[in-house]
Each structure stands twice: as C-alpha cells, then as structure tokens.
Amino acid sequence: MAAKGFNLGFIGIGLMGEPMTLRLLAAGFKVSVWNRTADKLAAVAGAGARVCGSIADLVESADVILLCLADTAAVETVVAERIMPHGGGGKLLIDLSSIHPETTRQLAARLKRQCGMHWVDAPVSGGTAGAEQGSLAIMAGGEADDIAVARQVLQPLYSRLTHMGPVGSGQTTKICNQMIVGCNVLVIAEMMALAEQAGVDSSKIPEALAGGFADSKPLQIVGPEMAAEQFEPVKWRVKTLLKDLHMAGDLASAHGSAVPMSGLAAQLMQLHGGRGFLEQDPSTLIKLYRPN
Numbered sequence: 001m002a003a004k005g006f007n008l009g010f011i012g013i014g015l016m017g018e019p020m021t022l023r024l025l026a027a028g029f030k031v032s033v034w035n036r037t038a039d040k041l042a043a044v045a046g047a048g049a050r051v052c053g054s055i056a057d058l059v060e061s062a063d064v065i066l067l068c069l070a071d072t073a074a075v076e077t078v079v080a081e082r083i084m085p086h087g088g089g090g091k092l093l094i095d096l097s098s099i100h101p102e103t104t105r106q107l108a109a110r111l112k113r114q115c116g117m118h119w120v121d122a123p124v125s126g127g128t129a130g131a132e133q134g135s136l137a138i139m140a141g142g143e144a145d146d147i148a149v150a151r152q153v154l155q156p157l158y159s160r161l162t163h164m165g166p167v168g169s170g171q172t173t174k175i176c177n178q179m180i181v182g183c184n185v186l187v188i189a190e191m192m193a194l195a196e197q198a199g200v201d202s203s204k205i206p207e208a209l210a211g212g213f214a215d216s217k218p219l220q221i222v223g224p225e226m227a228a229e230q231f232e233p234v235k236w237r238v239k240t241l242l243k244d245l246h247m248a249g250d251l252a253s254a255h256g257s258a259v260p261m262s263g264l265a266a267q268l269m270q271l272h273g274g275r276g277f278l279e280q281d282p283s284t285l286i287k288l289y290r291p292n
Contacts, residue, residue: 006029006063006149008032009033009058010033011033011068011078015235015236016068019132020157022043022044022047023132024153025047025049026156027155029153030050031050032057032062034058056086059087060086062091063091066093067079068097070097076103079110085115088116089115091115091116091117092118092146092149092150093118098175098178098244101121101169105167105168120141120150120170121140121142122138122150122170123138123174124158125174127235134156134157135159137159137161137162138158138161139174139177140163140170141163141166141169141171141172142167172251179244179248179259179265182244182269183261183262185222185241186269188218189222189285189286189288189289191205192223196290202227203227206219206220206227225283231281231284234279237281238272238273238281238284241282242266242269245269248266271288272287272288275287
C-alpha cells in the first residue's frame with residue numbers, strides 16, 4: 001500500500017499533536033482524530049480531519065494509529081482499555097509520546113499477543129517549531145518492516161528518523177536526549193542570570209556564542225526568551241522535562257548507572273515546578289536564578 005493510502009488515526013491533539021496532524025493532512029493523508037478535550041480539535045477538523053466520537057471508532061477505521069500523549073500512564077490507559085479491545089492484525093501503532101522503555105516493551109508485547117498489532121516507539125525532538133516545520137528528529141524502536149512503514153507515514157514530520165533497535169530503543173534514546181536538554185536549559189538559565197548580574201547585556205549572549213563550542217539549539221531558543229522575559233506562548237512545559245528527567249533516574253537505577261548531573265537537574269526542575277511553573281515554558285527557569 002502506498003503511504004498516502006494508509007488511513008491514519010491520531011490520538012492526542014495537543015501542543016505537538018496539532019501541528020503534526022496538520023502536516024499529515026497537508027501531505028494528503030486521511031486522518032481521523034480523537035482527543036480527551038474535544039474543543040482542541042477545531043483546527044485539525046477545519047483542515048479536513050475526521051473527528052471520531054470514540055477511540056474504538058478511530059481504531060477500527062485506521063490502518064496506522066498514532067499516539068501523542070502526556071506520559072506513561074496516559075499511554076498505558078489508552079492502549080490497554082481503548083485500543084487492545086478493538087485492534088486487529090495488520091494494524092500498526094506508532095507511539096510519538098515519551099514514556100518508560102520497559103512499559104513500552106510490555107505494552108507492545110501485550111498488544112501483539114491480544115490483537116496482532118505491531119508497535120513502533122517513535123518519540124520526537126524539536127519542539128513545536130520542529131513539528132510545524134517538519135524538521136523533527138525521530139528516534140525509533142521496532143521491527144525493520146514496521147520502521148519502514150513509519151518512515152513513510154511520518155515523512156512529513158521529520159528531517160531525520162533513526163532506527164535505534166528493537167521496541168523500547170527509541171524511548172531509551174529520547175531519555176538520553178532529554179538528559180542533555182534538561183541540563184542544558186538549566187545551565188543556560190544560570191549563565192544568563194549571572195551575565196545580567198555582572199552587568200552584561202544578556203540579550204547579546206546567544207549571538208555572541210553562536211557557532212562556538214557553547215552554542216546549541218536550546219541556547220538560541222530559550223536564551224533570547226529569558227533575556228526578554230518572553231515566556232508565552234508556551235511551546236513546551238517544565239513538567240514534561242521533569243517527567244523525562246525522572247525517567248532518566250529510573251533507567252539509571254535499573255541498570256546500576258550513575259547520573260548525578262541529571263539527578264541534580266531533576267531536583268532543580270522540581271523546585272521550579274513546585275513554585276507554580278509546571279505548566280509554564282522552561283524559559284521561565286531564569287526565575288530560579290534572578291534575585292527576588
């Protein structure tokens with residue numbers, strides 16, 4: 001079946017799910033959608049998505065089901081209670097969420113055993129800008145034939161899709177990605193606050209460091225936002241980074257590994273979140289270091 005011939009079902013139309021669905025529709029895919037909060041479906045429905053009244057309806061009508069959900073518990077609930085009872089052989093589930101690798105492996109095995117569906121874990125990196133531009137980096141785990149289908153279906157979304165190994169490998173790689181991102185954003189906030197307090201125009205820091213060893217995409221994105229105190233619109237959330245840093249700690253414990261930098265990052269992120277910033281953009285982390 002040609003890629004555009006796949007009927008897609010997309011569950012989870014949020015900060016990332018909406019722009020990804022819009023790109024899939026623009027590329028010519030037929031996409032059915034379901035979201036826990038139905039009023040978030042207006043944009044994708046207006047672009048041609050078919051709104052489903054239930055996940056059962058979506059699963060029965062789709063060849064490939066895509067998930068983009070908040071956390072491990074949400075994926076586990078949707079898969080176990082809503083997808084497994086209605087899935088069938090020949091269908092593929094692609095999970096774009098960032099969840100625990102071990103839970104991924106367990107759910108994939110149950111899904112295949114119960115209804116014959118296959119699983120690709122395909123967490124993404126690049127934020128809402130990457131989703132809007134189709135420039136996401138996707139790290140995927142699964143069988144080679146299923147990855148080949150995922151490459152076709154997800155082509156409008158990514159600049160790079162790397163097959164990391166069997167199911168669960170994509171999620172492990174995303175945790176590694178988030179360890180770097182979480183620590184990076186925190187040290188950027190620390191550095192920007194120090195520059196301000198030392199009398200440097202912090203708005204010039206990202207430009208001054210561009211192309212050097214200290215440069216990074218996070219610096220070029222959150223640096224200017226921190227300097228300008230521009231914290232909206234929210235493009236990603238503190239609670240998302242915190243969730244991923246906690247998973248890094250869990251993964252390290254399971255393998256007897258030490259991750260002290262990520263552990264400290266999780267504590268600082270927890271401190272910031274506890275002050276009312278869990279739903280806010282990580283650019284607000286500058287507030288941790290600015291004098292009151």
